[in-house]
Amino acid sequence: MINTSSSFVPVDRELSAWIRLAFESAYPEAGSVLARISTVPTMSPEFGDYQCNDAMNLARALKIKPRVIAERLIAVAGPHPGVARMEIAGPGFVNVFLEDSWISDRLAAMAGAGGLGLPSDGAGKTVIVDYSSPNVAKPMHIGHIRSTVIGNSLYRIHSALGYRTVSDNHIGDWGTQFGIIIMGYRHFLDQKALETSPIEELERVYVKSYEKSREDADWLNECRRELVKLQSGDEQNVALWKDFVALSLREFEGIYRRLGVSFDIVRGESYYRDKLAGVVRQLEEKELARESEGAMVVFMEEDKLPPCIVRKSDGGYNYASSDLATVASRVDEFGPDRIIYVTDERQQLHFRQIFAISRKLGCSVSLEHVWFGLMRLPEGTFSTREGNVIKLERLLDEAESRALAIVTASSPDMPEERRREVARVVGIGAIKYADLSQNPQTTVTFTWEKALALDGNSGPYLQYAYARIASVRDKFAERFPGIDPDGFPIVFTQQIERTLALKLLKFPEAVTRAAQACKPSTVADYLYDLAQSYSTFYQNVPFLKAEDGVRESRVRLCGITAKVLKSGLDLLGIETQERI
RNA sequence: GCGCCCGUGGCUCAAUUGGAUAGAGCACCUGACUUCGGAUCAGGAUGUUGCAGGUUCGAGUCCUGCCGGGCGCGCCA
Numbered sequence: 001m002i003n004t005s006s007s008f009v010p011v012d013r014e015l016s017a018w019i020r021l022a023f024e025s026a027y028p029e030a031g032s033v034l035a036r037i038s039t040v041p042t043m044s045p046e047f048g049d050y051q052c053n054d055a056m057n058l059a060r061a062l063k064i065k066p067r068v069i070a071e072r073l074i075a076v077a078g079p080h081p082g083v084a085r086m087e088i089a090g091p092g093f094v095n096v097f098l099e100d101s102w103i104s105d106r107l108a109a110m111a112g113a114g115g116l117g118l119p120s121d122g123a124g125k126t127v128i129v130d131y132s133s134p135n136v137a138k139p140m141h142i143g144h145i146r147s148t149v150i151g152n153s154l155y156r157i158h159s160a161l162g163y164r165t166v167s168d169n170h171i172g173d174w175g176t177q178f179g180i181i182i183m184g185y186r187h188f189l190d191q192k193a194l195e196t197s198p199i200e201e202l203e204r205v206y207v208k209s210y211e212k213s214r215e216d217a218d219w220l221n222e223c224r225r226e227l228v229k230l231q232s233g234d235e236q237n238v239a240l241w242k243d244f245v246a247l248s249l250r251e252f253e254g255i256y257r258r259l260g261v262s263f264d265i266v267r268g269e270s271y272y273r274d275k276l277a278g279v280v281r282q283l284e285e286k287e288l289a290r291e292s293e294g295a296m297v298v299f300m301e302e303d304k305l306p307p308c309i310v311r312k313s314d315g316g317y318n319y320a321s322s323d324l325a326t327v328a329s330r331v332d333e334f335g336p337d338r339i340i341y342v343t344d345e346r347q348q349l350h351f352r353q354i355f356a357i358s359r360k361l362g363c364s365v366s367l368e369h370v371w372f373g374l375m376r377l378p379e380g381t382f383s384t385r386e387g388n389v390i391k392l393e394r395l396l397d398e399a400e401s402r403a404l405a406i407v408t409a410s411s412p413d414m415p416e417e418r419r420r421e422v423a424r425v426v427g428i429g430a431i432k433y434a435d436l437s438q439n440p441q442t443t444v445t446f447t448w449e450k451a452l453a454l455d456g457n458s459g460p461y462l463q464y465a466y467a468r469i470a471s472v473r474d475k476f477a478e479r480f481p482g483i484d485p486d487g488f489p490i491v492f493t494q495q496i497e498r499t500l501a502l503k504l505l506k507f508p509e510a511v512t513r514a515a516q517a518c519k520p521s522t523v524a525d526y527l528y529d530l531a532q533s534y535s536t537f538y539q540n541v542p543f544l545k546a547e548d549g550v551r552e553s554r555v556r557l558c559g560i561t562a563k564v565l566k567s568g569l570d571l572l573g574i575e576t577q578e579r580i
Numbered sequence: 581g582c583g584c585c586c587g588u589g590g591c592u593c594a595a596u597u598g599g600a601u602a603g604a605g606c607a608c609c610u611g612a613c614u615u616c617g618g619a620u621c622a623g624g625a626u627g628u629u630g631c632a633g634g635u636u637c638g639a640g641u642c643c644u645g646c647c648g649g650g651c652g653c654g655c656c657a
Contacts, residue, residue: 053599293655532604543616544615
């Protein structure tokens with residue numbers, strides 16, 4: 001068999017291509033619908049391993065009975081080395097039963113292929129992922145975790161599929177809040193507090209100044225004046241602002257380090273401030289924007305969107321103009337094929353407007369808004385002013401200390417340094433997994449219990465499965481020194497081995513589907529399903545005491561499972577350890 | 581009022597985008613061998629997929645109307 005790494009094609013694609021060919025020769029008149037023909041995994045082994053449902057879909061267009069189409073299809077299909085037999089069932093399902101030897105052969109090829117057989121769908125393409133984007137002078141809280149973790153995973157997934165990826169942390173460093181902060185800083189600052197916990201202190205003076213601005217019109221005017229001074233380059237205010245930004249970035253950096261997140265570029269809104277006037281001028285020249293009540297506004301009736309203000313009546317620029325400038329700048333500099341924004345749901349309308357206006361300005365890049373539901377507390381929404389914000393730092397601390405308690409209980413002999421390291425990996429993994437394993441587009445009610453789950457469908461469950469495999473590998477090496485299981489064929493003596501092998505082969509499917517839908521949860525679901533199959537295998541089938549050949553085959557399956565788990569968790573930004 | 585989204589066992593969530601008998605976890609109950617890690621495994625119970633219509637071979641998924649909830653809708657980001 002020729003199984004060089006470059007020749008590996010994901011199983012679903014290979015079978016889809018093969019069955020599509022059969023359809024094309026059987027019904028060339030079907031035309032464009034042929035392109036969409038595919039095979040999908042079955043829900044139950046009684047229906048085979050993969051199934052094709054397109055005989056029924058074509059039946060309407062061709063005005064032929066679906067079972068007739070299915071029969072013709074099977075008659076016309078050329079032999080495929082992987083297909084043992086096909087059956088027609090129900091209204092016209094075509095069920096495909098795979099050959100055991102082909103499954104093990106493909107699995108060996110996948111394990112040997114670079115990137116575990118992930119297709120290079122993104123080769124030659126560039127995607128920018130804009131995520132996390134916290135605001136200066138405010139601490140990161142649990143509301144920031146979703147953008148950070150989901151965005152980082154999308155970045156990793158697209159990189160793994162061959163995209164040139166650029167991650168950008170679009171920091172909120174240029175808004176109207178700075179007038180308020182500067183006034184708060186000048187009048188309410190506690191120097192000592194600033195030294196011990198700078199961001200907390202900046203936030204405190206911000207809140208105080210904000211409250212005052214709501215009841216004191218003079219104060220509000222002062223704030224506005226300070227903002228104008230900052231934006232027109234006043235030396236003192238610019239120096240203050242730079243301090244705020246530097247302090248915040250340092251604090252963010254600490255969180256990112258703990259989360260294993262890094263960015264290719266970190267450009268706040270301020271980076272684009274010189275381009276704002278140009279964008280608005282362009283909109284005016286193209287007659288896309290016009291003055292209304294003193295402001296410059298893009299009216300978008302034909303897009304069925306409400307008007308979008310791109311310059312305020314006081315002449316200042318806002319979020320809309322800033323994001324428009326950002327798009328243009330990114331297009332110029334990176335020439336991306338796609339730009340993905342990961343933010344919460346409240347910005348849906350804003351981005352629809354930005355995307356529509358960008359298109360009017362001639363931008364043809366695929367602009368995508370990946371939004372997620374807000375994080376809430378059981379008692380309702382949280383806000384700085386309510387004082388019920390849970391800081392991200394505290395969440396991470398809590399996760400690690402809970403994990404440490406469990407590690408200490410289960411592995412009392414482990415040196416403390418190791419225990420702390422394991423607790424870090426497990427605790428952070430639990431938090432990330434909790435957010436990544438579910439559909440982002442739902443409102444999440446935060447509970448400690450859920451965020452820090454360590455059993456069942458959780459990050460640690462996957463990490464635990466991985467660690468047990470590492471243990472198997474070590475025991476095998478100890479008792480059978482010098483034997484390389486990879487030199488033995490993979491054989492199926494029990495159903496669970498075949499099931500596990502088939503699941504392993506679906507890794508590329510899960511990853512490509514996750515990229516298509518921009519949903520890391522697809523990968524998380526897949527990994528959990530895989531780990532469950534592995535646990536069943538592990539618990540019910542002996543490895544080391546199995547007979548020669550079977551033993552090596554099983555250990556080899558373990559090894560491949562470990563590879564897939566590790567790679568998959570890596571796509572989620574979750575670390576693994578050989579011992580936990 | 582208009583727009584976007586959500587509603588699935590007691591709780592938290594899946595369901596490969598219209599496919600076959602709606603799957604997991606938590607919690608609850610029962611069990612796991614002189615074998616590799618019990619953060620595990622095997623088994624049990626739990627459902628009119630918010631309600632009512634419609635589309636078709638086939639609907640949790642699509643269309644219409646209600647009910648309930650979240651978010652947004654010209655000078656915040």
